[in-house]
Amino acid sequence: MSTELETLRAKVLEQAAELDSLRTAMSGSALVGSEQLRRLEALADASTVINSTLDLKQLLKLVMELAARSLRAEAGSILLKDKATGDLLFDVATGSSAEAMKTIRVPRGQGIAGHVAETAECVLVPDCDKDPRFFKDADKKSKFVTRNIVAVPLIARGQTIGVVEVLNRLEGTFDDGDLMLLRALGHQSAVAIQNAQLFQDVESGFLSTVKALAQAVDAKDSYTAGHSSRVTQYSVIIAEELGLDADLVRRVRLSGLLHDVGKIGIGDSVLGKPGKLTDEEFALMKTHPAVGGHILEPVAQLADVIPGVISHHERFDGRGYPRGLKGEEIPLQGRIIGVADAFDAMTSHRVYRPRLSDEVAIAELKKYSGTQFDSRMVDAFLEAFNKGLIVTDQSPPAGA
């Protein structure tokens, strides 16, 4: 009997052990399952994130946040290659030291990120203290303590354009699954990042060309040097004060730069005349908004800029030119530039008079608010002026 009992007890213990190991295995597979699901979700999120914007800064920030969140890391950063030197620059970083990181340059080939960029290898460093490749300058400057890193190259069209790295796993240590996940995220993001870089290059080249055109107009008359860029600056400040979205602010910027482009077609004898213009000369001068619109017509990318150029001499009360538009019939850019243009004209020296003081110019804007100018634009300008955002040339005003 006792032998049977012994055998039975042994069997029960054996079954209990089997059940225990099965439970361990099952809980392990459940963990693996949830981890895999989380990684799959991260990759699915990645395609949504990378297709959401062409704005480089915004894209880098979104990719970075996704990488740090997906790998449960304390911080992360994206370093992009400086095309001229091959150095890596921290373009975006998360975590408490994000701002400090942005000023750090990693010389070509140095540090773990430099190694990744040079070799295009994916790297997992479980303990940075023990890795001689670790670039300590970044930690010194940012006061961040890096314990462990996963870093992968950003490869687009066969070229390494940068490195994405995540630092310090919040729990436990990074494993090969994390490395594979970051590699996949980097792979998905790289082409989108390069496209955003190309888009930024095109946009900046376009803006430079527009600026060159604006300078060509200003150069026709030494008294109006810098006029277009100041009008642009004031106009953008008004637009931002009004809370316009980025696309409208961009449109205001381009309209401001090009508002007087039509003056290219006006003779220097009229443009730089020291005295009062004759009726005939004034009639000629008044053609410049329409001429400007005509000059810009062939440029498809400037189609939404033309309304601002044509309407910058319209008056809110309908007594302006060229079309005598009234109130909100006048395109918004035109109403904004109207205020900025008048303020700069008053606070700049002219061939026929010295500049007026800021106070006198502000009083004039207030006086004609609601008649010549849209009062909403004047109010936004005054708001910005009172905040100290409008700074004029400091040379002595009239009568000083």
Ligand SMILES: [Fe+2]
């Ligand atoms: Fe003008």
